[in-house]
Amino acid sequence: MKLRIKFSKKGPLRFIGHLDIMRYFQKAIRRSDIDIAYSTGFSPHQIMSFAAPLGVGVESEGEYFDIEANSVTTAEDMIARLNAEMAEGMTITGMRILPDNAKNAMASVKAASYRLNWKEGYSPEYSLSKAVSEFLSKEEVLYTKQTAKSVIERNLKEAVYELKAADERTVYMLVDASSAGNVKPGAVIECLAGFYGKTYDANAIQVTREDTFTDAPNGEGFISLGEVGENF
């Protein structure tokens, strides 16, 4: 059966990259004796799919990965067993059984919510609330990204579903996180700063992913990846 596991990643562990986090969980699952299924072949590997890769330096309260399990006990027991194997800063916060026809975590991802906080000693050089209002009032906010091969232009108004300033140093946003249209939260801040001729200083802001979302079954809006499936 398919299980979806939710975890948070904080503190020093935010400096561990995505591939290493995958390896970290493979080992943690072995240590905690979760009855995971393996692929067949000469070098069997655990059947596991991660939702959306998290950038190095970003914290998260809503990360997900799916595994195929041969047997389960209770979510409570399995969460406790995994948590006993976590490094400081990493916590398993949920586990559900997915319906057999559920799309895997990676293919499910459509949106992600982020909280961005200016760190101590830094503050935006403009009014955050005004910048957010300006963003919301515009028809179009073009963001250009230089990649190795070409220049990509994107209207962020189509990719930012929600944006609000909680106070003058905290902003919250819900953005496109699908594989085709993923938007980095820094891109939004870059545009906000750009309204006032300022630049975006990645070092000034702590980004926290609050949750990861997929399309709601009724086709209206999103639901959290953690709401798919059943408790057990």
Add this chain to the structure above:
Amino acid sequence: MRQLALSDEILMKIEKPARYIGHEINSIVKDRNAVDVRFCMCFPDVYEIGMSHLGIQILYDMFNSFEDTWCERVYSPWPDLDAIMREEKIPLFALESQEPVKNMDFLGITLQYEMCYTNILQILDLAGIPFINEERTWEDPIVIGGGPCAYNPEPIAPFFDLFYIGEGETQYRALLDLYKKDRAAGVSRDEFLRHATNIPGIYAPACYEVSYDEQGIISEFKPKYADVPAKVRKEVETNLSDTYYPVKPVIPFIKSTQDRLVLEIQRGCTRGCRFCQAGQLYRPIRERDVEVLKQYAKELIENTGHEEISLSSLSSSDYSQLEELLLFLIDECSKKKINISLPSLRIDAFSLDIMSKIQDVKKTSLTFAPEAGTQRMRNVINKGLTEEVILDGAKLAFEGGWNKVKLYFMLGLPLETDEDIAGIGALCNEIAKVYYETVPKEKRNGRVQITASTSFFIPKPFTPFQWAPMNSQADFREKAYKTRQGIISQLNQKSIKYNWHDTDVSVLEGVFARGDRRIAKVILDAYKSGCVFDAWNEYFHYDKWLEAFDKNGLSIEFYNERERSTDEILPWDFIDIGVTKAFLKREWERAQKGEVTPNCKEKCQGCGAAVYGSGKFCFE
């Protein structure tokens, strides 16, 4: 959560920040106020290399099992972080506490290869510890070295307060106790170092003086004080089945170079290859009990979740319970979907059967280490591997479906002739011939792939070849060229690939291996002119090294190319490894006559290591 020593800005800017943040699974954090001794263990190379080393994990486990001690780790900051630390004046810090290394009581540095010597200076420099032992105060940790290169510590002697000669399991407790006692009594740092020399295996270089004759050869090497012993005897853990073993090793977040569990099955070797330093240093042979190893394997798997396990020893085929251990591992690991990475085993029916059970025959290659191209040369080096054994093994393997073979050779061995070099190509050709004769056309999975690699022979201390001259770079290049010519003249040359090593690094390694105390100045000057990470091609600057030799009036030729007289006082003569100089001399003479010395298992050769009274074959 512990505060990190590096800011977010720095961590986001450098390559692989996970090298510096600690917090790994099974790493140990203690209450700094509840311990008496802070020990920082250093592997002077980048994190991924250092984390692959079993020895540090053994000592880390041992130190942390002492209630009064907290042992942490530090590795060489990569040049990107090194530059930032210098610019922003960030002191070198230990991974666990993220506190400066300078605040520790001990800084232990493992010396696994000679080319890490400038990295030792980088560590001291970034930590803010004076380079030279005599300039240090109680404000500085006691800097102690250990590991294989400590068997000739002289080229780096001035950088260390102490060296621990031998296996770490036995005397560190005594050293820490002495430290606590002496600190409580308020003795001077120099006095403490002098007291430490009375602990077996401990060498304090500043307590000895060396004089040289007009040629530069050592004329006298003696303790400065009456209470300091003239000889330092290597320490040996006599019971490997009842000692420390890190069954909860630290698991790095990033992939280390050897990303697998390690089961050390035995120490020592009975083969007596004359070029091999480890084969002499780690005598007598000692096995770990197979039941103990099975238990370790189970616990290691449970405690780490690693997906691969490997065996470690100098010659795993010689472990008496190998079959039992491997069958157990195959069973245990298949249940848990864990790969077994086999060490290079002697190729025979048994090992091929095991390999075919756990490896994909099509992907893996077989390894032979004939080390020399002719039987005459193999007799000189006492490598008991005959052409017949190699060809029989290859035949069996080809029948089993393998078609990749790796062969290792050395160039520049003592008494080597052109015929021996030509023999390398000829042997490769014979193996290819066996393939085409053994495997019918329709069953061939492409051409047989033979890879021959040569390294340049470097004479090492405590081997029968410690007196032998080493080849010059010009000799080495010419020999590599001749080897290549020898290979391309073969009928099956299209099936043979040839690799050889760089010569510059080998030449320096030669000097560091057999050098004396005067070399320390060369190392310090080279470091000051920018040499660091010399084991890494992209950072190796041979020209700067040559300048450093010139500046100090020392010549590479003196250390490498001269044949030493057996009467000469060698820089490492003050160390007693059990194996006697008389035995090594006898072996050097036998080598010159091309005489083979049998494996200790067949007949005791009276090397002297039996003095440790523990070796299985020394005793039987």
